[in-house]
Amino acid sequence: MPIREDGTSLAERLIPLVPQALTNAAATFVDSLKISSTSEKVRRGRRVVIKRRHVYSEQLAELANLYFRMSSIPVRFWSKTKDWQRWEVKCFRKLNGDRFRAFNSGAKTVCIDKLPGQRLWDHMNRGTLTRRMLEAAAREYCRAHQLWSDEFAGGWSHGDASMANVMYNEKTGRARLIDFELIHENSLPTKSRQADDLLVFLLDLISVVPTRQWLPFALYFLNAYENAGVIAALENQLALPNGMAWIWWGVRTSFANPARVKRRLAKLRHVIANLAHHRAIAATRARKRRRASITCQEISPGMPSASSRTLAISEIAKAASPGIPRRLPTKR
Ligand SMILES: Nc1ncnc2c1ncn2[C@@H]1O[C@H](COP(=O)(O)OP(=O)(O)OP(=O)(O)O)[C@@H](O)[C@H]1O
Ligand SMILES: [Mg+2]
Incomplete structure (x- = not known):
């Protein structure tokens, strides 16, 4: 700009x-440009939100994605309805599946428990x-x-x-989080x-x-x-x-x-x-x-741990010169 x-x-x-x-x-x-709409229902005694993709949603999603790409905005719509359904349901379950349900319901719809x-x-x-x-x-x-x-x-x-x-x-x-229609690049x-x-x-x-x-x-x-x-x-x-x-x-x-x-x-x-x-x-x-405060840690008395100050001081003392460590650094 x-x-x-x-x-x-x-x-x-x-x-x-x-x-x-x-x-x-x-x-x-x-x-x-909204590509879906929601409505509330009661299904088998559960209050649910029905989210449905519109007729031209795939074309609108592609148009929006073109704009996102051209503007370097790092998000995309799932343009294919099936991909969107899979992601919407998968994310809802991943985050809220401990208590709430979500599933595909028909060709263009997902059914999600109302939070x-x-x-x-x-x-x-x-x-x-x-x-x-x-x-x-x-x-x-x-x-x-x-x-x-x-x-x-x-x-x-x-x-x-x-x-x-x-x-x-x-x-x-x-x-709790809802609405998984957009995904990051x-x-x-x-x-x-x-x-x-x-x-x-x-x-x-x-x-x-x-x-x-x-x-x-x-x-x-x-x-x-x-x-x-x-x-x-x-x-x-x-x-x-x-x-x-x-x-x-x-x-x-x-x-x-x-x-x-x-x-x-x-x-x-x-x-x-x-x-x-x-x-x-x-x-x-x-x-x-x-x-x-190493003395407060759970080690047996007199047994310094690999990271302890006592050991560090003793290693320094035993080194050939202050610049040369006695032990090579090892990965933990
Ligand atoms: N699981 C849910 N529990 C309760 N309310 C919900 C749930 N899912 C959707 N809603 C309601 O429906 C509205 C629209 O749903 P959602 O955000 O998924 O779709 P959207 O098309 O992205 O709408 P918006 O553009 O308003 O965000 C939400 O703002 C919320 O009020
Ligand atoms: Mg929303």
């Missing part, structure tokens, strides 16, 4: 100028979003990201991790895919939550997501997009003012960098503390 001398991008200049009617039209257009609770997106828009909910969502993403996926030959990622796809059950305090490294999930979730917060609350909310989420490597990858993804990707960005940010989104992303980047710095310091301190 062309950047002006004052550092503003095309999206930043255009979106505030776009009249509300046009923004609404863009939103309606994106909605009309209890409400979407975080609805809580956010009603102003009832809480720290507990954000922490539950982060824990669920963290758990899901630890699961292996054959399709990626790596850690699993969602691909459409918006707050509309996180259900929260107030009674149990548990968040599988050439992307695991950490980048997972960081993209965090970004998509945070973009909802950044675009909708009022000034005083968005940052504490973002931090509740990030602090409860315990994979520091993914958060480090996220730091590099907190920027406005280039080229045609800004249309998708508009969808992701509910067409919020890009200048405001950019300011908030910069703030978040700064906070994450500090967070990483503090974590690194805390980890170094913890390592030092552990070394000093």
